[in-house]
Amino acid sequence: MKKSNYIVTVTYGDRWHLLKKALYSAKNEGFDRAVVVDNGAKIDISQLTKDEFGDFVDVVIMGKNTGSAGGFKAGMQRAIDLDADFLMLLDDDNELQPGCLDSLSLAYQESALSVPQNSLAVLAYRSDRQTDVAANIPFNGMNGNCAAFFGFHFLEVPFKLFRRTSVGRRWIARRPILPRVVVAIAPYSGMYFHQSVLKLHGLPNARFILYADDTDFSYRLTRAGGEIVLATKAKLIDLELSWNVKARFSNTFDAILLGDSDFRAFYSTRNRAYFEENYSEDFKLIRNVNKFIYLTALYLRSIAVGRKARFTLLIQAIRDGEAGRLGEHPDFLLN
Numbered sequence: 001m002k003k004s005n006y007i008v009t010v011t012y013g014d015r016w017h018l019l020k021k022a023l024y025s026a027k028n029e030g031f032d033r034a035v036v037v038d039n040g041a042k043i044d045i046s047q048l049t050k051d052e053f054g055d056f057v058d059v060v061i062m063g064k065n066t067g068s069a070g071g072f073k074a075g076m077q078r079a080i081d082l083d084a085d086f087l088m089l090l091d092d093d094n095e096l097q098p099g100c101l102d103s104l105s106l107a108y109q110e111s112a113l114s115v116p117q118n119s120l121a122v123l124a125y126r127s128d129r130q131t132d133v134a135a136n137i138p139f140n141g142m143n144g145n146c147a148a149f150f151g152f153h154f155l156e157v158p159f160k161l162f163r164r165t166s167v168g169r170r171w172i173a174r175r176p177i178l179p180r181v182v183v184a185i186a187p188y189s190g191m192y193f194h195q196s197v198l199k200l201h202g203l204p205n206a207r208f209i210l211y212a213d214d215t216d217f218s219y220r221l222t223r224a225g226g227e228i229v230l231a232t233k234a235k236l237i238d239l240e241l242s243w244n245v246k247a248r249f250s251n252t253f254d255a256i257l258l259g260d261s262d263f264r265a266f267y268s269t270r271n272r273a274y275f276e277e278n279y280s281e282d283f284k285l286i287r288n289v290n291k292f293i294y295l296t297a298l299y300l301r302s303i304a305v306g307r308k309a310r311f312t313l314l315i316q317a318i319r320d321g322e323a324g325r326l327g328e329h330p331d332f333l334l335n
Contacts, residue, residue, distance in 0.1 A: 004083070004085045005084075007033070007088050008037075008087050009090040009091065011038065011041055012039040012041055012071075013041060013042055014042045016043055016045070018093040019093075020048075020052060022093065022095055023057065026090070026096055027056055028098075029098075029100055030101055033055075033056060033058060033084070034056060036049060036060070036075075038059055038060065039065050039066055039071040040062060045061075060075060064334070066206065066334070067208070067267075068188070068208075068214070069204045069205060069206045069209055072188055072214075076204070080195050085194065085195060086192060086193065088104070090189060091189045094189050094190065094236050096124070097235040097237065099234075099235075103233040107180060107229055111227065115227045117194040118196035118201075119197070119201075119224065119225060121191050121193035121226070121229070122193070122231050123190050125230060125231065125233070125236070127235070129238075130230065132172075133181055133183060134177045135172070135177055137163075137172060138159055139156045144183075144219055146276065146279050146283050147286040148287070149291040149294050150252075150273075150294055151252070154290060179233060180230065180231055181232070182227055182229055182230075184219065184228070185222070185228075189238075190234070191228075197221060203217075204216070204217045205326075209271075209328055211267045212268065212271035212275050253301040257298070257305055257310050257311065262313055265310065265314065266313060269317035269321070270329075271326070273319075273320075274321035274322065277324075299311055
């Protein structure tokens with residue numbers, strides 16, 4: 001019997017121009033159906049998808065914006081209710097490239113020879129932000145280093161300085177892109193897995209609201225002994241640039257200090273602090289050292305760029321996260 005492949009995506013606001021491209025790419029790749037979560041969209045997603053795609057799209061109407069965590073949780077549950085065998089998670093601005101599903105399926109089949117399907121996921125490749133991972137460069141950001149603080153670890157500083165040198169840049173440029181790389185954490189975007197993963201490891205935690213909910217969701221699988229495999233021949237692209245990607249800033253401090261939204265800065269910082277606090281129990285001392293160095297440098301940078309108010313907000317977000325205060329914050333309500 002043929003196994004069914006479902007897309008799950010979440011949309012909000014007025015993003016039909018992006019969502020339509022994402023859905024067409026999924027349909028062209030041979031997916032059987034798409035579950036679209038209307039997370040407080042300002043347009044009639046149900047009518048638009050019906051007119052454009054007919055029965056290919058099933059719409060879940062949330063009635064308001066519940067964040068990515070609540071949206072993807074509802075979408076995954078709906079896919080299970082519709083008896084989906086395999087799910088692929090997408091942001092509403094992700095466009096699958098030709099051959100993506102075939103490459104994912106092949107990578108999945110080969111990995112499933114040694115990993116149970118309820119503990120396995122494969123991940124499509126985004127070259128604009130996963131090149132380090134694909135080339136298996138050390139400290140690539142998807143290794144789940146629980147001793148780090150916001151991705152900073154003092155032991156990694158020599159390598160990060162080295163990679164900025166001409167020798168380091170040449171060394172990195174010569175690194176081949178590997179066909180598959182095992183990672184510890186992954187974004188929702190491009191994650192493909194059997195529905196049994198959700199039954200064993202659970203749905204996303206809706207209390208995250210948005211940001212780091214995908215990190216928590218994926219790390220539950222790998223922390224329990226499962227495996228996530230980045231399949232670099234399965235390609236997808238982002239149609240919209242993320243608010244704080246490094247391409248917009250010269251360093252990560254500026255990304256978080258100068259990014260254009262206190263709302264996004266608060267939730268991303270709070271949730272990452274919560275995740276690290278709850279998964280770093282064996283590395284508390286080292287993480288605290290990294291935390292001190294990172295926050296000292298961040299404070300000095302905030303003075304230099306005139307963003308002390310943003311720094312104060314980030315400190316409050318870290319305190320909330322480490323204290324386990326999740327959920328929607330009254331000062332940063334979802335539209």
